[in-house]
Amino acid sequence: MPIDLSAIKAIDVHVHAEVSCHDPEDPVMAQFFDAASAYFKAPRERPKLPEIVEIYREQQIAFCLFTVDAESGLGAKRVSNYEIAEFAARHDDICIPFASIDPHKGKLGAREARDLVENHGVRGFKFHGIAQDISPNDRVAYPIYEVINAYRLPAIFHTGHSGMGTGMRGGGGLRLKYGQPMLVDDVAVDFPDMKIILAHPSWPWVDESLSMALHKTNVFIDLSGWSPRYFPSQLVHYANTQLRGKMLFGSDFPLIHPQKWLDAARQVGFRDEVLPAIMKDNAAALLGLT
Template sequence: MNVADLVAIDVHTHAEVSEDGHRSLSPELFGASEEYFKAQGHRQPTIPEMAAYYRERKMAAVVFTVDAEHATGHRRISNEEVAGGCAEHADTLIPFGSVDPWKGRAGAREARRLVEEHGIRGFKFHPSVQGMAPNDRTAYPLYEVIEEVGVPALFHTGQTGIGAGVPGGGGIRLKYSNPMLVDDVAVDFPELRIVLAHPSFPWQDEALAVATHKPHVYIDLSGWSPKYFPPQLVRYANTLLKDKVLFGSDYPMITPDRWLSDFEKLDIKPEVRPRILKDNAVRLFGLDAVGRTPSTGGA
């Protein structure tokens, strides 16, 4: 990965389909998400197809799935498959893992192995889908390992399209995705680099408060078209958080083409734009000129 040649780093994309056609969510929850994003009928890309898509645009992309086996009873896409697919396209893809926090110390051992043996560069959590508050002590052995190995943890925050419109929300509890619950994690693991994913509706002010108060907490802008960003998010991105806000699309539900087109119309200072699109992610991931990180040696 030649970072200097990249125009942007998308820190939030989903590997939704495995090589054998298995999806990371049940048909009911996946269908609700497609309906929410008005993405019905869109073909879900494979990891090689994602690589080709981003390579064509001279972008890099962080790729992950969600391990929520305990809460959903649905088998995850293998972290090893994500890592291997990204390793084959290391010029453009950055692999993140996902370990169900209900797995406790077994999950912690898995996380260490994924980083040390498979080049995983961070971990994705979706508290609402995984059915656990981020500050539940069951997850703490997992966070301990992630902090120790020095890779980021990305937490879904706010509303989710998963389960939207399904009776009972498909069992998805929105309260677990309040960013104030992640504030406890930032206190208890002060060296852990944390990303709060999405404009955190209805808790946008809470997310801004946590990110301004805790030095290692970032915000990604995925899951929303920039034309719908709350004004306070734009204001903070231009000022207090200009070094801690990250470009993310939520591909394939939202394409980077659509996101970037709307971002061009947003009132963002010219000197802040490159920070959001690439520079902040380069610093967060510790990437050098050719995309390696000191902690993992690259994927």
């Protein structure tokens, strides 16, 4: 059943599936979950897929669901992209499946990407260079990007500071340099049919993301990972003006509850005519739901 836009109030483009319904929580990821929960002051228990969809149905919010494949960078077993795709297919009135493939998997990763799109209904991809220990513009990832570009699908790239690893010894071994938005600019040039979503306000490189979204027709920004109460002033300014069609609602659930994000967003100065676009309309157009 296709998503009925009239029946939902928002589209959350940034929702994490962090534990499998079939496998126990990975012990490597458990250390990062402990630290991230402390940093975000969020509950430690990670909801499984049925709990996530129940929360979003209750809130009348459609959502993009994905894991993060950092098997090479972290040595942690990922949640299966196929598990997420199969779950989303059973809840396709509200859940949009995205996949994550470690860029180090190169051509083999490209085979998986193509299979997920052609045979399992995946509608987009998620990359996290910091967790995956790789620059977004590393050529080893290009075979995967070629598949995404060929199908004109969106890809979310983590940018800015990482809650993952914050407070851990040595940052958990994660290198923040891979979160610099300008590293994605090469990807935007080389794959102009890929719809690139720069995730989060990108602090401390906020202006880089704003510049890229202004310059490149295929670059967008999701506002996840921060409460809107802490958004830099220039982010709100551009959302209200030149980038009003480029900003997307994202929560970063389960670390931030979607309703909590939406409540805060109504208080930070987004214009009345702009907020509906951020909440739903921009994402609906980008995802091909209109």
